[in-house]
Amino acid sequence: MIKVEVYDAGHGIDTLGKCSPDGSLREYKKARELVKDIVALRRAQGVDARILVPEETDISLAERCRRVNAICDKYGKDNVILISVHCNAAGADGKWKSAGGWCVYTSPGQTKADTLATDIWNAANVSLKPYIDRFPLLKAQGAYDKRQVPIRADWSDGDPDYEARFYILMHTKCAAVLTESLFQDNKADVDFLLSKEGHAAVVDLHVKGVETYVKRLSK
Numbered sequence: 001m002i003k004v005e006v007y008d009a010g011h012g013i014d015t016l017g018k019c020s021p022d023g024s025l026r027e028y029k030k031a032r033e034l035v036k037d038i039v040a041l042r043r044a045q046g047v048d049a050r051i052l053v054p055e056e057t058d059i060s061l062a063e064r065c066r067r068v069n070a071i072c073d074k075y076g077k078d079n080v081i082l083i084s085v086h087c088n089a090a091g092a093d094g095k096w097k098s099a100g101g102w103c104v105y106t107s108p109g110q111t112k113a114d115t116l117a118t119d120i121w122n123a124a125n126v127s128l129k130p131y132i133d134r135f136p137l138l139k140a141q142g143a144y145d146k147r148q149v150p151i152r153a154d155w156s157d158g159d160p161d162y163e164a165r166f167y168i169l170m171h172t173k174c175a176a177v178l179t180e181s182l183f184q185d186n187k188a189d190v191d192f193l194l195s196k197e198g199h200a201a202v203v204d205l206h207v208k209g210v211e212t213y214v215k216r217l218s219k
């Protein structure tokens, strides 16, 4: 049974280059706003949801993992989950790009994190409906290149999450996933993320996805 949900907001105020080309969206700030709202909603549902990095500054990945693992040691690693909230980027040259969409990552191999990721992925397909509905028109207008889809999936191992050896996924003891909620260097994605509707949709997919996972485990 999950006793503690830990939410990590990617990066800090000092991280260079993690922003939209026009500076309107900064990943550390958007991720913190998303985490703050996700945690508030989960707490309102009676859950022990925690913000891993209350600081604005860049806390090292080693320190982030140390904090998560201290919670795992206290409550049991099977009773803790970690969700790291990010926005994606197609480049680092400060130019607008044509990649877009939402996706979720786990570490390689089949673990409990794969089930959590699938639950969040399924929720994304529902919560991001306004984004999904608008995608084809924006694509036709050139906002996205022809390979792009609104909800990205890697089905090569039988589930929709991507797998990567991200530090925070590899060095935490509990089930851990990392979400990439749209691209900070795609203008249409940034417009959606900065809209009230878009922000709420991204918050909602995390809340609903985690809720589904936690409820199933508690049965």
Ligand SMILES: [Zn+2]
Residues within 6 Å of the ligand: 010, 011, 018, 027, 086, 087, 088
């Ligand atoms: Zn990031």
